[in-house]
């Protein structure tokens with residue numbers, strides 16, 4: 001995907017760290033509410049540009065992991081104090097455990113039941129007994145909405161605007177397609193248009209719960225007000241204390 005490779009240096013003008021404060025605060029409250037003792041260490045799988053991390057690092061000791069070296073590079077620029085490690089969330093094995101594991105929208109790139117289960121297995125083996133997993137995909141099959149979105153930001157000497165086209169579910173796989181038209185204005189005011197095609201996984205709430213249970217997790221209900229209830233799905237689960 002071009003957004004995470006040759007276009008990665010533009011990522012923070014597509015989605016800016018300052019847009020993530022409220023969502024990062026929500027995620028922090030969920031981890032605190034679901035943990036028996038005050039959590040301190042947090043592993044993020046698919047941490048991307050480090051936008052959530054830029055807010056959560058004040059509260060947690062963060063280990064940030066992503067498939068893309070370019071994305072780790074731009075996250076390091078805004079989160080130099082955090083540990084960054086390259087790895088695929090389906091196969092990463094760090095050989096240590098954390099109080100919390102967080103998978104934000106990067107879980108969208110799990111495009112089969114096998115992918116999703118592998119990512120949940122990775123989360124499980126990296127949690128201490130009693131540790132908490134929070135996963136926030138953009139939607140489930142019940143809440144998926146085809147349509148368009150747009151946005152972008154101005155940098156010091158360049159700007160980006162985009163149109164995001166979310167397609168209906170695909171028929172043969174548990175996925176949907178998303179196309180981005182991205183306009184890049186360089187320091188001379190010259191605008192070029194780039195296209196990037198993404199495929200996102202799409203699973204029902206029951207399928208999510210089934211995979212979490214099969215991976216060994218117990219589901220957790222938390223009473224935390226969610227300002228983004230219409231914009232993402234939330235799954236909170238715990239590695240059993242004796243699990």
Ligand SMILES: C[S@@+](CC[C@H](N)C(=O)[O-])C[C@H]1O[C@@H](n2cnc3c(N)ncnc32)[C@H](O)[C@@H]1O
Pocket residue numbers: 004045046047048049050051052053065066067068071087088089090104105106107109
């Ligand atoms: C939208 S970005 C995540 C942004 C992030 N939520 C933030 O706060 O900046 C999605 C990320 O998922 C990563 N990704 C995609 N497939 C992955 C995989 N199998 N394992 C780890 N990361 C993956 C991409 O490289 C990309 O950086």
